[in-house]
Amino acid sequence: MLDCGEGTQEQWRRTGLSWMKLGHVFISHAHGDHVFGLPGMISTMGLLGRTAGLHVFGPETLRPFMDCVLQSFCDHLSYEVTFTAIDTSKHEVVFEDRSMKVWSLPLRHRVPCAGYLIEEKPGLPHIRREMIDFYNVPTWAINRIKQGDDWIADDGTVVPHERLTSPADPVRRYAYCSDTMYSPQLAQWLDGVDLLYHEATYATGEKARADKHGHSTAAEAAALAIKANVKKLMIGHFSARYDDEQLLLDEAKAIFPNTLLAKEGLVVKV
Amino acid sequence: MLDCGEGTQEQWRRTGLSWMKLGHVFISHAHGDHVFGLPGMISTMGLLGRTAGLHVFGPETLRPFMDCVLQSFCDHLSYEVTFTAIDTSKHEVVFEDRSMKVWSLPLRHRVPCAGYLIEEKPGLPHIRREMIDFYNVPTWAINRIKQGDDWIADDGTVVPHERLTSPADPVRRYAYCSDTMYSPQLAQWLDGVDLLYHEATYATGEKARADKHGHSTAAEAAALAIKANVKKLMIGHFSARYDDEQLLLDEAKAIFPNTLLAKEGLVVKV
Numbered sequence: 001m002l003d004c005g006e007g008t009q010e011q012w013r014r015t016g017l018s019w020m021k022l023g024h025v026f027i028s029h030a031h032g033d034h035v036f037g038l039p040g041m042i043s044t045m046g047l048l049g050r051t052a053g054l055h056v057f058g059p060e061t062l063r064p065f066m067d068c069v070l071q072s073f074c075d076h077l078s079y080e081v082t083f084t085a086i087d088t089s090k091h092e093v094v095f096e097d098r099s100m101k102v103w104s105l106p107l108r109h110r111v112p113c114a115g116y117l118i119e120e121k122p123g124l125p126h127i128r129r130e131m132i133d134f135y136n137v138p139t140w141a142i143n144r145i146k147q148g149d150d151w152i153a154d155d156g157t158v159v160p161h162e163r164l165t166s167p168a169d170p171v172r173r174y175a176y177c178s179d180t181m182y183s184p185q186l187a188q189w190l191d192g193v194d195l196l197y198h199e200a201t202y203a204t205g206e207k208a209r210a211d212k213h214g215h216s217t218a219a220e221a222a223a224l225a226i227k228a229n230v231k232k233l234m235i236g237h238f239s240a241r242y243d244d245e246q247l248l249l250d251e252a253k254a255i256f257p258n259t260l261l262a263k264e265g266l267v268v269k270v
Numbered sequence: 271m272l273d274c275g276e277g278t279q280e281q282w283r284r285t286g287l288s289w290m291k292l293g294h295v296f297i298s299h300a301h302g303d304h305v306f307g308l309p310g311m312i313s314t315m316g317l318l319g320r321t322a323g324l325h326v327f328g329p330e331t332l333r334p335f336m337d338c339v340l341q342s343f344c345d346h347l348s349y350e351v352t353f354t355a356i357d358t359s360k361h362e363v364v365f366e367d368r369s370m371k372v373w374s375l376p377l378r379h380r381v382p383c384a385g386y387l388i389e390e391k392p393g394l395p396h397i398r399r400e401m402i403d404f405y406n407v408p409t410w411a412i413n414r415i416k417q418g419d420d421w422i423a424d425d426g427t428v429v430p431h432e433r434l435t436s437p438a439d440p441v442r443r444y445a446y447c448s449d450t451m452y453s454p455q456l457a458q459w460l461d462g463v464d465l466l467y468h469e470a471t472y473a474t475g476e477k478a479r480a481d482k483h484g485h486s487t488a489a490e491a492a493a494l495a496i497k498a499n500v501k502k503l504m505i506g507h508f509s510a511r512y513d514d515e516q517l518l519l520d521e522a523k524a525i526f527p528n529t530l531l532a533k534e535g536l537v538v539k540v
Contacts, residue, residue, distance in 0.1 A: 006277065006307070006309075006310040007276065007277050010277065030343075031343070032309055032310055032313040032343045033313075036306075036313075039276075039306050040276040043302040064338060064342055065338060065339075065342045065343075068334060068335060071334070072300065072335045072338075073302045073335075
């Protein structure tokens with residue numbers, strides 16, 4: 001989970017996903033609209049009898065709030081909540097498991113703030129069923145072939161790994177950048193990501209306000225998408241001044257056509 | 271406002287009321303489902319540029335959370351938030367203005383907990399237009415008659431106040447009792463209230479659980495309504511185990527027929 005604004009537990013319930021699917025929460029910065037859902041979510045998981053630990057990552061500035069919530073409301077919590085402070089000035093791996101890595105992304109906001117890049121680990125190649133049948137490869141050998149072995153037939157013929165498999169699925173990458181001023185240095189780490197979420201609080205007409213408050217315009221989000229050669233851009237975190245966010249979408253699309261608007265409950269396939 | 275669970279600011283927005291209508295928040299106890307809406311609501315009112323103070327009342331146990339929220343998220347708040355600790359063991363006036371008094375109600379829960387009784391102050395009697403016309407009472411005298419004066423006509427006739435006015439509207443009283451075990455001593459303070467909100471977390475079948483967790487059954491809420499001779503009972507705070515709250519309503523109605531179920535967004539005329 002990336003950030004956790006007020007009402008997140010209600011939104012999660014609407015997805016129909018089990019709470020057990022959620023083990024790690026990555027918080028960008030300690031502003032209310034990004035963290036006020038944590039107390040309720042942590043409490044609710046306790047009421048439901050959760051036992052698996054929950055790991056919260058975020059800037060050091062989030063620690064007092066976490067401490068206070070855990071001390072005031074989580075006296076007899078059935079599971080452990082750990083908080084890990086991340087360095088918001090660095091691009092480094094902050095979490096890793098068997099299937100993915102999560103990298104921090106240094107953002108430029110009014111307070112210490114990090115984005116996150118989620119990167120799948122490379123999978124194994126796919127077995128080509130028809131080749132396995134053709135060469136009469138026995139089942140016991142398949143796992144080793146997936147790992148990279150060639151196949152040596154009974155007559156000594158070497159069938160190369162590449163003939164027996166098709167390439168693994170390409171690694172998918174999703175980057176989340178909120179809240180931040182335009183920060184071209186991000187491009188070096190976001191090159192070719194499948195999906196970039198980038199804040200677009202304002203339209204260019206409010207550029208001065210964007211700078212003052214440490215936010216981006218839709219045009220700036222699109223400029224970063226171009227610079228980083230991303231596949232798709234999703235913009236969000238719109239100022240309440242825009243009754244119709246189409247204005248922001250149009251501004252971004254004029255620069256980077258493959259842009260969409262973030263909305264409550266939106267599901268984007270990567 | 272009585273208690274402030276997560277998502278309260280969204281619910282308030284749905285009412286269409288201005289935030290300026292809200293000056294005082296009375297919190298029953300420092301459990302998450304009664305307070306996790308405070309941080310977001312306080313922040314939002316700041317973003318909207320509020321200048322009028324906001325007064326939060328609640329048990330002393332709420333203070334650490336209030337302090338933490340104000341310190342962590344309200345650095346440049348445009349208005350002042352004051353917290354006043356109330357004594358949850360006493361029935362006393364905790365707030366008073368020109369139109370109402372708010373009394374604390376000692377509740378019995380796992381942590382220090384207070385209910386609140388909101389009592390209108392008596393209004394002025396209504397002027398009987400036809401009597402004013404009949405006795406030719408001039409406009410300048412009307413305000414004093416409302417305050418209790420008789421009218422002395424030019425010929426010295428005394429027209430008693432009671433003939434010129436009809437009684438003031440009866441004072442309305444609303445009592446809010448959540449969360450609490452059955453507490454018959456409340457009846458002495460709730461006698462005849464127009465509306466009693468009382469928690470009914472469980473049905474009688476779960477009486478042992480209700481006692482263990484410091485909650486009431488629907489039957490107990492209804493028993494208090496009878497004992498306190500209230501006009502209407504609204505039950506709420508239902509355990510998630512009840513898919514259909516009709517069971518709880520039926521149980522209460524069997525004892526106190528004028529009972530209704532609390533629901534999100536429900537408006538009850540007192």
